[in-house]
Structures are given as C-alpha cells and as structure tokens.
Amino acid sequence: MSNAETSRLLDGIREWVEIETPTYHAAGINELMTLVAGQFDAIGAHVERVPGRDGRGDHLSITSPWRGPKGDNSAGILVLSHLDTVHPLGTLATKLPYRVDGDKAYGPGISDMKGGAYLAYAAYRAIAADPKLQRLPIRILYTSDEEIGSPTSRALIEAAAEGAKYVLVTEAARDGGKIVTARKGVGRYDITTHGRPSHSGARHADGRSAILEMAHQIVAIEAMTDYARGITVNVGQIDGGTADNVVPQTCTAAIDLRVPTMADAADMHRRLTTLQPKTRDVTIEVSGGMNRLPYEETAAGRALFDHAKHCAREFGIDLAGVHSGGGSDGNFTAHKVATLDGLGSDGFGAHTLDEHLFVSSLVPRKMLLQRLMETLE
Numbered sequence: 001m002s003n004a005e006t007s008r009l010l011d012g013i014r015e016w017v018e019i020e021t022p023t024y025h026a027a028g029i030n031e032l033m034t035l036v037a038g039q040f041d042a043i044g045a046h047v048e049r050v051p052g053r054d055g056r057g058d059h060l061s062i063t064s065p066w067r068g069p070k071g072d073n074s075a076g077i078l079v080l081s082h083l084d085t086v087h088p089l090g091t092l093a094t095k096l097p098y099r100v101d102g103d104k105a106y107g108p109g110i111s112d113m114k115g116g117a118y119l120a121y122a123a124y125r126a127i128a129a130d131p132k133l134q135r136l137p138i139r140i141l142y143t144s145d146e147e148i149g150s151p152t153s154r155a156l157i158e159a160a161a162e163g164a165k166y167v168l169v170t171e172a173a174r175d176g177g178k179i180v181t182a183r184k185g186v187g188r189y190d191i192t193t194h195g196r197p198s199h200s201g202a203r204h205a206d207g208r209s210a211i212l213e214m215a216h217q218i219v220a221i222e223a224m225t226d227y228a229r230g231i232t233v234n235v236g237q238i239d240g241g242t243a244d245n246v247v248p249q250t251c252t253a254a255i256d257l258r259v260p261t262m263a264d265a266a267d268m269h270r271r272l273t274t275l276q277p278k279t280r281d282v283t284i285e286v287s288g289g290m291n292r293l294p295y296e297e298t299a300a301g302r303a304l305f306d307h308a309k310h311c312a313r314e315f316g317i318d319l320a321g322v323h324s325g326g327g328s329d330g331n332f333t334a335h336k337v338a339t340l341d342g343l344g345s346d347g348f349g350a351h352t353l354d355e356h357l358f359v360s361s362l363v364p365r366k367m368l369l370q371r372l373m374e375t376l377e
C-alpha cells in the first residue's frame with residue numbers, strides 16, 4: 001500500500017476532524033459543510049446545500065454529473081455519511097486532540113464517522129477523475145444530526161433512497177474490519193408515573209408515591225430484556241420527586257429499546273404501552289416508539305454483501321459481515337433498498353475519549369468503497 005496515499009487520506013481526515021461538530025453546534029457543522037462543499041465543487045460534483053432547521057446544521061446532497069448506463073441519473077448508489085459527532089465543543093483542544101500514535105489516529109469523531117465520510121469523498125474523487133470508472137450515478141448525503149436520531153435529515157434520506165438501487169453507509173467498520181449487514185431497531189420511550197403529593201410527616205398516608213410506582217415499573221421493564229432473542233431494554237435515566245419530605249407526585253424514566261426484527265418491535269411496543277400500575281391511585285403515561293426500524297437482512301442486501309466480499313478479495317481482504325446492536329441511518333433504507341453499513345475506516349472507542357481509527361485500514365477501505373462505486377450495476 002502506498003504511504004503517500006495513506007498520508008494524503010490522513011491529512012484530509014485531520015482537516016475534517018479539526019473542525020468540531022457536536023450535533024448541537026450548528027455553526028461548526030456549517031463551517032465543515034462549507035469546506036466539504038468546496039472540495040466536491042472543485043472536482044466537478046453538483047453540490048446542493050439543504051438549510052438546517054430546528055437549530056441543527058445544514059446537510060449536503062452531492063450528485064455526480066455522469067449518467068447511468070441507461071442514460072438516466074436515477075437508480076444509482078446512495079452514500080450516507082453524517083458529519084456530526086457526540087463530542088462536546090472543546091474536546092479537541094483539551095481531552096482528545098488530533099494525534100497519531102503508531103497505527104492509531106485519534107480525534108473527536110475520527111472513527112464515528114469522519115474517517116468513513118472522508119473515504120467516501122476520496123473514493124468519489126478517484127472515480128470523478130477517470131471517466132472509465134464511472135458507471136452508476138452516485139449521490140452522497142452529508143448530514144448534521146445522525147447522533148440524535150436524524151430528526152432533520154430522515155426525510156431527506158428516505159427521499160434519496162426512493163430513487164436508489166444501493167445504499168452504502170460509511171459508519172466505522174466493526175471488530176477488525178467487518179461490515180454491517182443487519183442492525184437492531186432502536187426505540188425510545190418516556191414513562192411518567194403520576195401519584196398524589198402529601199407531607200411525608202403529617203399526611204403520609206394520603207400520599208401516593210410516583211417514585212414507588214416507578215420502582216415497580218423499572219423492575220418489570222428491565223425484566224423484558226431477553227438476550228436469547230436479542231432484545232434489550234435499558235432504563236437509562238430517571239427523575240422524580242421534589243424534596244425528601246414530600247411524597248412524590250411525578251416520576252419520569254427514559255427508556256432505550258433494541259430489537260432485531262419488525263415483529264419484536266411490534267411486540268415490545270405493545271408491552272411497553274400497556275404497562276399497568278401496581279400501586280393504588282397511581283397512573284402511568286407512556287410516550288414514544290421506534291425511532292429506527294430494525295435493519296434485517298434481505299436477499300438484495302445479501303447479494304450486495306457477496307459482491308462487496310468479491311471486491312475485497314481482489315486486494316486480499318476476506319470481508320466478514322456482522323450484526324450490530326447500534327442503529328444508524330441505514331435502518332431508514334435497508335427494508336427498501338439493498339444496504340451495506342460499516343464501510344468506513346476500521347477503528348475503536350467511538351463516543352469515548354479513546355476514539356481512534358486504524359491508519360492501516362484507510363487505503364483498503366477507500367479501495368473497497370471505490371470498487372463498489374465503480375463495479376455496481
């Protein structure tokens with residue numbers, strides 16, 4: 001592998017990483033979107049900038065100027081990349097500066113997923129430079145809010161997937177270069193218990209504790225986790241009560257649900273929305289639902305995976321697939337369009353202060369993306 005190409009890729013990734021882009025920081029996201037738009041513009045791509053809303057940053061929709069073999073520019077390849085990160089502003093300066101240590105390159109969002117997002121650019125750049133490599137039309141979406149469930153980009157992603165034949169997602173590779181062929185669906189629920197407040201000394205018997213009721217519910221909800229079926233439920237946050245001497249009137253709990261199939265999603269939704277109170281005079285209110293549907297393996301998805309395996313073998317990589325517990329924007333497309341995920345750089349420690357990518361994975365992963373873009377038909 002060429003060292004010059006590796007350092008060129010790393011320099012490009014560094015430039016993207018050194019503009020901090022936590023999801024809530026629209027100014028930083030827009031600054032990076034401007035850089036990326038300019039880079040694609042310079043190599044002849046059509047760049048459309050979609051203004052952010054609800055305080056989020058802009059998105060970019062980038063399309064290749066070439067047409068498909070049938071002379072149209074639909075039914076092409078859709079690449080999904082997000083440029084927001086989970087790391088708060090200031091992480092780069094203080095806790096996780098960009099640095100390279102042996103085969104590891106560190107930085108906020110370098111693995112999730114600026115590395116992969118940049119590789120999509122690099123693969124596209126190689127194809128744009130050589131008309132012989134241009135086959136299906138390519139659209140790349142760079143979005144600003146994946147880390148919070150893509151509320152402002154979901155419609156854009158779904159609309160783009162309508163016309164696509166394949167979807168490639170540049171989330172980081174898993175466990176030593178594996179790509180992701182299925183992902184669990186993600187549900188988010190808020191549960192509120194409503195009791196009756198009273199003075200905990202003078203009128204204790206009049207009170208109905210919302211916290212006590214929530215304690216019963218937490219035990220019941222946590223018991224719905226079923227590792228054998230791949231279902232997990234996590235009560236991740238609770239909040240309730242006003243003071244130690246008041247029987248609490250309300251308590252809330254935030255719940256994260258992961259399910260492997262659509263049927264499990266429906267089953268768990270029914271169970272979570274029909275929770276029954278265990279204490280007298282207390283009511284339960286449940287809101288929420290599936291944020292990302294399960295990304296189950298389909299025949300079209302398997303054929304795309306087999307093709308990717310074949311491409312990887314050309315440069316000596318035995319590509320493996322894996323099912324992931326995490327959701328991604330691929331969950332919005334996989335039930336309709338053949339989707340492969342985890343096509344970004346290989347790395348470790350996403351969402352932590354140990355986040356890094358493996359430098360040696362950059363050239364092979366860029367080649368895999370490029371070979372997919374130039375061979376899919």
Ligand SMILES: [Zn+2]
Nearest residue numbers: 112113146171
């Ligand atoms: Zn990500």
